[in-house]
Amino acid sequence: MDSVQSPDWPVAPPGALAGNSAATRYGGPVPAPPPQHPAPPPPYRPPATAPTATGTARAKPPIPVKILIAGGFGVGKTTSVAAISEIVPLTTEAEMTMAGIGVDDPGQRSEKTTTTVAMDFGCVTIDRSLKLYLFGTPGQSRFGFMWDDLARGALGALVVVDSARLDDSYPAIDFFERAELPFVVGVNAFDGRLAHDLGAIRWALAIGDHVPLVQFDARDRLSVRDALLVVLDRALDRATRDKRA
Numbered sequence: 001m002d003s004v005q006s007p008d009w010p011v012a013p014p015g016a017l018a019g020n021s022a023a024t025r026y027g028g029p030v031p032a033p034p035p036q037h038p039a040p041p042p043p044y045r046p047p048a049t050a051p052t053a054t055g056t057a058r059a060k061p062p063i064p065v066k067i068l069i070a071g072g073f074g075v076g077k078t079t080s081v082a083a084i085s086e087i088v089p090l091t092t093e094a095e096m097t098m099a100g101i102g103v104d105d106p107g108q109r110s111e112k113t114t115t116t117v118a119m120d121f122g123c124v125t126i127d128r129s130l131k132l133y134l135f136g137t138p139g140q141s142r143f144g145f146m147w148d149d150l151a152r153g154a155l156g157a158l159v160v161v162d163s164a165r166l167d168d169s170y171p172a173i174d175f176f177e178r179a180e181l182p183f184v185v186g187v188n189a190f191d192g193r194l195a196h197d198l199g200a201i202r203w204a205l206a207i208g209d210h211v212p213l214v215q216f217d218a219r220d221r222l223s224v225r226d227a228l229l230v231v232l233d234r235a236l237d238r239a240t241r242d243k244r245a
């Protein structure tokens with residue numbers, strides 16, 4: 001195949017006109033030289049892992065722990081993740097439509113207009129050695145097939161419950177009992193009130209005495225943190241028992 005070659009223009013000395021410049025070929029005013037760009041920043045180098053000046057090695061990164069925030073429709077899972085996460089949470093909210101009327105019941109008091117269609121994600125550092133990665137499940141039963149995937153690798157779960165709609169919580173509790181994953185039931189006190197006392201809720205949900213039941217406020221960071229610490233406690237308890245066995 002014939003190839004097309006560019007003419008060999010003589011290389012211009014620094015500061016002089018290039019042989020193929022318009023000014024050289026056609027005459028005319030000499031254009032100003034191109035602006036000099038600042039030197040590019042130095043390339044990224046990972047931080048050294050060698051011992052520091054004091055002779056001690058760098059602190060280890062915190063151990064990542066995966067925790068699920070699960071529960072029925074509209075109980076406050078996304079609200080909980082958003083309240084505690086130290087990063088802007090990843091959410092997958094979609095507008096609720098008329099098609100959901102009679103299928104998705106967020107309760108009478110709710111001003112809810114969106115629903116989670118895949119998952120929520122957030123994280124919170126507990127201390128230098130521990131960081132929680134929080135995965136909020138979708139609440140609608142038609143997205144239940146995703147729970148197996150979301151639960152993979154999790155050490156424990158907070159099952160969020162609305163005390164006014166206890167029957168929405170049964171599938172979540174069944175799921176974690178079957179999966180044999182340590183879980184804690186967190187009753188989200190909408191507007192600071194519970195529809196029943198905790199004893200009656202434990203009875204209605206038919207959960208064993210070994211399952212912690214706590215009241216919390218999904219909108220309050222410290223309240224969510226306290227509920228998560230109970231989950232962590234329960235997960236560590238299970239892990240130590242498994243190790244001993």
Ligand SMILES: Nc1nc2c(ncn2[C@@H]2O[C@H](COP(=O)(O)OP(=O)(O)OP(=O)(O)O)[C@@H](O)[C@H]2O)c(=O)[nH]1
Nearest residue numbers: 073074075076077078079112115116139190191218
């Ligand atoms: N008053 C009050 N409203 C709350 C509380 N927790 C959540 N909400 C509201 O209740 C609605 C439901 O909260 P979400 O966090 O979206 O519930 P969800 O469990 O993630 O819902 P799905 O993902 O759709 O299942 C939202 O409008 C929240 O603002 C609470 O403790 N008190």
Ligand SMILES: [Mg+2]
Nearest residue numbers: 077078115116
């Ligand atoms: Mg949600």
